[in-house]
Amino acid sequence: MRERAMVEAPVNRPMVQALSLTKRFGNLAALDSVSLDVAPGEVVCIIGPSGSGKSTLLRCINQLERIDGGAIWVDGELAGFRRTSDRLIELTDKEIARQRLASGMVFQRFNLFGHMTALQNVIEGPVTVLKQPRAAAIAEAERLLARVGLAEKHGAYPSELSGGQQQRVAIARALAMKPRLMLFDEPTSALDPELVGEVLAVMRDLAKSGMTMIVVTHELGFAREVADRVVFMDQGRLIEQGPPAQVLSAPEHPRTRDFIAAVLP
């Protein structure tokens, strides 16, 4: 074993590799041959006009949507298929649900269980899906709620929390499943402006901790500060990508330029 470890160079494989993804809804190509690699620890922000395919890309990576063409690997595992010696076999829904555990997803609407406290929301997945002992799940949930600044709120029901607090519980709930990758789909766009900052602060901390993140956002300030790379999408295509300083301040493509000029004050 030792000898083998020495001869094998460490493989720096992408956390996400999406190759020529196509996703159609009827005649509409929501994704039109989109390819994207995301390295471990990288923070990628996806920007673009409404309907450009940003959410669809996240949903395909997370296998909430079935792709019509192309392929996706998450942490080296081919999404939706199992490889045998001579062919690929489609996974069952149960097997896809297992693959989906690699990524945690945070939605625009927080989707918390209304009849459960913050703590119960966070331990639900670890106890029922991961079969963690309840005491260990509670200890971890307390730690995560403290991490998102909600140590005092573990007994509160969603209706007793602000939108920003609910979204932070949703982030803690996703983290409790120990994902290797976090996907955020416009996590602050349903919030009152004064609550946006507290959610972005939690996401900033998460990025600093080394979590791989793909964030669909209209918060260009956040993208500028936190992203390693910004991706601009339009009409189902990936138009331009690069460091924030390039894409946000000196975009090369006219459509990126128009979008940024329209969004920035």
Ligand SMILES: Nc1ncnc2c1ncn2[C@@H]1O[C@H](COP(=O)(O)OP(=O)(O)OP(=O)(O)O)[C@@H](O)[C@H]1O
């Ligand atoms: N389930 C669906 N059925 C039919 N069309 C859909 C479905 N989901 C998305 N679409 C269409 O696919 C295109 C891409 O949608 P998507 O939600 O990915 O865009 P988006 O860039 O995330 O937009 P927004 O910023 O408004 O959320 C849109 O034209 C949308 O209407």
